[in-house]
Amino acid sequence: MAWTEERIEKLRKLWDDGLSASQIAKELGENVTRNAVIGKAHRLGLKSRPSPVKKDAKKKAPAKPAVKKSPPKEKKIISGKVSLLELTDRMCKWPIGHPGDDDFHFCGKSSEAGMPYCAGHCAEAYQAQPQRKSAAPQAPRIIR
């Protein structure tokens, strides 16, 4: 399929109309892929315009050379009640309660490197279930 004047024209219009490449491709015909559109567009020198994907290397790294505040907030987490949003790495991700419940939260104790759970819950999580002959899976033990 050659790029006729008409097609190029349409491509140009649709492109700066802000339509996505895939959308343009669909508009132009079934046998045109978005890759074709993008390729042609690029070749035509059409601008990259608002590409959703930004590879911005962050402007102005504040650069924090001096003035360090020492370790100000090294909080030691020993107990939990951590909401999902507050969950970070190194926190025990053991769920407590039922999702959706008012007080659904996570254990939140500190976990060792690479471990999703704290020591205690790790033990529980990785406990081998010995007699597993029945096909019926055991219902997960409900905490609390």
Next chain:
DNA sequence: CCCTGATTCGC
């Protein structure tokens, strides 16, 4: 997993 454009490279 859906999408976006960018780039590469064999044709």
Next chain:
DNA sequence: GCGAATCAGG
């Protein structure tokens, strides 16, 4: 010149 494959990100 073309565009599928791949990439890099949302």
